[in-house]
Every structure is written in C-alpha cells, then in structure tokens.
Amino acid sequence: MSNIELVVKSGNNLPDILKGLLPAVVAQHPTSVDIPKAVKVTPAIASATTTLQLTTVGHESLTVFERRSLTPEELDTLSSERDALDVMAKYIKGRLEAHKAMVFNHFDVRFEETGVDVDADGEPVSLDGVHYVVPATEPVQGGSRKFVRQVSKGAPLVTAQRLDEVAEAGDVEGFDHKAYLACTTPVRQLDEEKTLIEMRSNPAVLDALRKAVKPGGKSASLYHRPG
Numbered sequence: 001m002s003n004i005e006l007v008v009k010s011g012n013n014l015p016d017i018l019k020g021l022l023p024a025v026v027a028q029h030p031t032s033v034d035i036p037k038a039v040k041v042t043p044a045i046a047s048a049t050t051t052l053q054l055t056t057v058g059h060e061s062l063t064v065f066e067r068r069s070l071t072p073e074e075l076d077t078l079s080s081e082r083d084a085l086d087v088m089a090k091y092i093k094g095r096l097e098a099h100k101a102m103v104f105n106h107f108d109v110r111f112e113e114t115g116v117d118v119d120a121d122g123e124p125v126s127l128d129g130v131h132y133v134v135p136a137t138e139p140v141q142g143g144s145r146k147f148v149r150q151v152s153k154g155a156p157l158v159t160a161q162r163l164d165e166v167a168e169a170g171d172v173e174g175f176d177h178k179a180y181l182a183c184t185t186p187v188r189q190l191d192e193e194k195t196l197i198e199m200r201s202n203p204a205v206l207d208a209l210r211k212a213v214k215p216g217g218k219s220a221s222l223y224h225r226p227g
Contacts, residue, residue, distance in 0.1 A: 018156035034105060034130045036098035045091050048084035082224040103147050107136040160184045 052061070062077045064070065070078070111132050136149040166172060167180040199205040 015155045018158060022156055030108065030130055030132065032130055034101045036101035037094065039091060039094035039098060041091075044087050048087040048091075051080055051084040052088070079224065086224065103138070104131045104149065106138065107134070107149050108132050111136065 061081060062074060064074065108131055111134055133151055134149070135151045138147045140146060163183060164177075164180055167175055167177050170176070195205065195209075
C-alpha cells in the first residue's frame, strides 16, 4: 500500500494532512529590532486630561439616563469631551504599542538567555521577523498581575488560487490543470454584463430579478467633525 493510500485510509481530514506536509521550521534570531516609539505628553494631551477630569468628584462624565433630546449645553459638553477622548485614544494606542514592544523585547532576551530553540509545545521556534513567537509569562506587582505573551496557531491553508499556480508552474509531475479542476469546484456568482445580455433576449430575467432582489441594508455611525 502506498504512502498516499495510508494517509487517505487513516481517516485524517485535510487540515491534519496539511500539517504533516508543512516544511520544518528552523529556529532563527529575529531579523529586525522593534524599538518602541516615544509617546510624549503633549499640551493637547494635558488639556484633554483636564477636560475629562475623571478623578475629580463632581466632574463625572455627562450621561443622560433617559430617552430625550439633549439641551444645547449638554451637546456642547459632549462635544468637548469627544475632542478630549479622541486625543486620549491616540495617546493610549501609542502607549499600548510601546508597552508591547518593550515587554516582547524583554521576553525575547530572556528566551535567548535560556539557549532553548523550541517552544512550549516542543516545536521549532517560528519568527515573525521581529519577535520570537513563543509563549511567555512574567509576574509583576508582587505577583498580583502578570504580563503574558499568548501564542495562537492557525491551521494550514491551501487556496484554490495557490493550487492553480502550482498546476500552471508544472513543477509537480502528474498535477496539471485537469488535476486542479478535480480538486476544486466552481463558484457561481452573478455576472452583471451577462445578466444584461440575457435580459435583452429573455424578458423573464427581469421578473426573476424582481423576485430575487433584496433592499440594501442601512447602517449609522457617529462622527465628530469640524463645523
């Protein structure tokens, strides 16, 4: 019995088979360095914190706990707060990215100090080019908190397009366009041009479209823009 017959008769599904086809990953050092960007507390950020006054008693954020129209004063209050929130959101995003870079660098250095070249699952270390993709944990604040680098592994993926490229390249003997078609299935989708052409000679297309058409959905978003 051939190897392929053994694989098929084993009852493995395609994702399991693909895992066994992946090339071995050789442990390497990161190819580039992730230096955190400095996020300065600018006058705009200082002003935003003053506007928010989140820790000042009596200056809690305005919240209307009923369904009613807002007064001009309330709208002005929300507008001022929104300006401050937008400034703080950008600052917070930058600081979170800096935190990630610094802590991941810490994990990477600790990992290199151990001299280990496999991850917690005993698999070769893979890299994203900047950091080791290896789980790590560091207790902080006396053990009451901890920084954690959690790693998730996606399933191997083969797309019809990539398989078509393999067939067209002709690098695999016996796998041609016919074999590619045997491994794939066509996906039907509405062709606007073909529909218009068919409509000219077949009036029933219009009636079919009338039965098949659905109204476009609506969505609403809130923006805060200059007046």
